Amino acid sequence: MNIFADFQDVVLAAVAQAQTEGKLPAGLNTHAITVEPPRDAGHGDLATNAALVLAKPAGLSPRAIADDLSARLRGDPRVADVSVAGPGFLNIRLHDDVWRQMIATILQEGANFGRSRVGGDAPVNVEFVSANPTGPMHMGHCRGAVVGDALAAVLECAGFEVTREYYINDAGGQVDTLARSAHLRYREALGEDIGAIPEGLYPGDYLVPVGAALAAAFGDTYRDAPESAWLDLFKRETTARMMELIKSDLGKLGIHHDVFASERALHENGAIVETLADLEARNLVYVGTLEPPKGEAPEDWEPRPQTLFRASDFGDDTDRPLKKSNGAWTYFAADIAYHRDKIRRGFTxxxxxxxxxxxxxxxxxxxxxEAMSGGSVSHDVLLCQMVRLFRAGEPVKMSKRSGSFVTLADVVEEVGKDVVRFMMLTRRSDAQLDFDFAKVVEQSKDNPVFYVQYAHARVRSVLRKWADAHDSADPARDAPLDLLNGDELALVKLLAQWPRIVSGAALTHEPHRCAFYLGDVAAAFHALWNSGNDDPSRRFIVADDVAVTQARAALCLAVGQVIGNGLRLLGVEPVEEMH
Known part of the structure; x- marks a missing residue:
């Protein structure tokens, strides 16, 4: 249950009633009307901008509309009071029993609390990672991997039909370099002393077992053969083995893709040629000469006729080339064909x-x-800033095994999957993130992973103590929730926001909102817990008051349910106790 969406329907019904009675004109656009938590909790439980949204198109003052709507909203039995603030915001306060009942709602919905049908089963393709298959996953790939996987999970939770996709960049010069690097290791596996890895080839030790596998498969057939005899074969074989390594690395983070699409296949199956023909048929391709790039001196620029896509007709800064000077397709041409394929597969x-x-x-x-879909398909890009690695404040040195980077597998092995996943979501994806190996495992309130997990562990501790002292392990059964007041109900109101947080994160493509929210819930819970340090009557377990203990244990059960739902949504396993 999303109480904010529920009351948005109540507000819209009040607007419709006012229109029926002639108090508001018909045909008003109500899409911008929202119901949210007020910025100041002292103003109420819910706030709506309905009067402000409708005032101008209705030709009425916001205050007049607010006064009319407030009278209608007071007719809802859950509403204790409605007040008009500022230019026309409506602040709604609900009866306390509504929030006490929310505990039962959370527990009844259980793992489904937070799920919705906002997405309406709309098909979404989330393409993420898509690293060049030239080596193992490193921490440069990690953030995009976690953000993409978490977003996919959030979209599914909000009712979208999601496909997780990986685009394999298995065409182009970097794959040729990979094959040549593997051939060198292949010769090494056959007993040749290859010496230092030549400049321009991949030096990482991860290619040693690849070379050994190639030697086992082909013997010395290609040791002295010309490159033309083995290059294509080695590209395919080595790319396949690199993808096995990448899938294994992603699996350590609990990430699995539904589809692996190949750039090479687009070249081989004629998809790029077909895409060009499609664009030409709609007069979106022409042969022309581009202006020199900004900042490049004219004498350094050699204008030449190129096959160009009319990207500027669709909001780009300039038209874009589809072919290189040697006649080969540009990466952009392949990318257009790839996205055309996604559209043809039915993704909206x-x-x-x-x-x-x-x-x-x-x-x-x-x-x-926009050109390929006629504007019917939305396209959104999440840009992930770099992750800087530190160890106790000092930059982390590069990995010898990889040759030039810190591997994802090594990081996961050291600090654990859950820590890595949660930390990647503790900042917006477009903001730089610092990852300190010492701090992410530190047991302090300054460590967001520990802080949220500790809240869940404390919840489980309360519930174990309740179960040990009573016949029933379920404190919510017949719990006297009317004993919950003040800060306890404030925490329930925060828990009630979870479905709204999930829907908002899905619609804005911002999965970090869920991690931020879990931090807020943990902070509120810890504050309530710590209040018992100074006042024993505020503790969750009150030795001489079974009724209060049961009510607070029921509250704990709801807190644990929401935190658990949130952590699992982000791919993190809630802990039972801290060690």
Whole structure:
């Protein structure tokens, strides 16, 4: 149950009633009407902007509309009071029993509390990670992997039909380099002393077992053969083995994709040629000459006719080339074909999770999706800023095994999957994030992972104590919830926001909202817990008052349910106790 969505329906019904009675004109656009928690909890429990939204189109003062709507809203038996604030905000206060009943609602819905049908089963493709298959996953890939997977889970929770997709960049120069690097390791596996890895090849030790596998598969057939005899074969074999390694690394984070799409396949199956023909048929491709890039001196620029996509017709800064000077397709041409394929598979929402270095690529892909879909498919790009690694405040040195980076597998092995996943969501994806190996395992309130997990562990501690002292392990059964007041009900009101948080995170593509919210719930719970340090009557377990203890244990059960739902949604397992 989303009490905010519920009361939005109540407000809309009040508006409709006012229209029926002639107090408001018919045909008003009500889409911008919201019901939210007020910024100041002292103003009430819910706030709506209905009067402000309707005033101008209705030709009435916001205050007049607010006064009329407030009278109608008071007719709802759950409403204790409605007040008009400022220019026309409506603040709604509910009876305390509504919030006490929310505990029962949370526990009744259990793991489904927070789920909704906001997405209406709309098909969404979330493409994330999509790292070049040239080595193991490193921490540069980690943040996008977690953000993409968490967003996919949040979208599913909000009622979207989600496909998790990985685009394999298995065409182009970097795959040629990978094959040559693997061939060198193949020769090494056959007993050749290869010496130092030549400049321009991948030096990582992760290619040693690949070379050994190739030697076992092909013997010395390709040791002295010309490159033309083995390059294509080694590209396919090595890419496949790298993808096995990448899938294994992602699995350590609990991440699994539904679809692996191949760039190479787009070249081989004619999809790019077909896409170009489609664009040409709609006069969206032409041969022309581009202006020199900004900041580039004219003498350094060689203008030449190119095959161009009319990206500027769809909001891009300039038209974009589809072919290189040697006649080969540009990466952009392949990307248009790839996104066209997604559209043809029926997705109405496309989400790409990219590194921040791809920021300049966003407008052209927006233009391509709009052109290919006729504006019927949405396209959103989440840019993930870099993660800086530290150990006790000092920058982390690079991994010898990888050659030039810190591997994701090593980080997960050291601090654990749950820590890595939660930490990647403790800031907006477009803000830089610092990951300190010492701090992320520190047991202090300054560590967001520990702080939320500790709240869940404290909840479980209360419930174990209740179960040990009573025949029933379920304190919510016949609990005297009327004994909950003040800060306890304030915590319930915060718990009630969870469905709204999930829906909002899904619609805005901001999964970090869920992690932020869990931090707020943990802070409120810890504050309530700590109040018992100075006043024993405020403790959750009150030795000489079974009724109060039962009511507070029921509250704990609801807190644990919401925190548990939130952590699992983000791919983090709630803990029973801290060690």
């Amino acid at each position: 929402h496309l989400v790409n999770v990219w590194g921040a270095d791809h920021g300049g690529y966003v407008k052209r892909m927006d233009a391509a999706v």
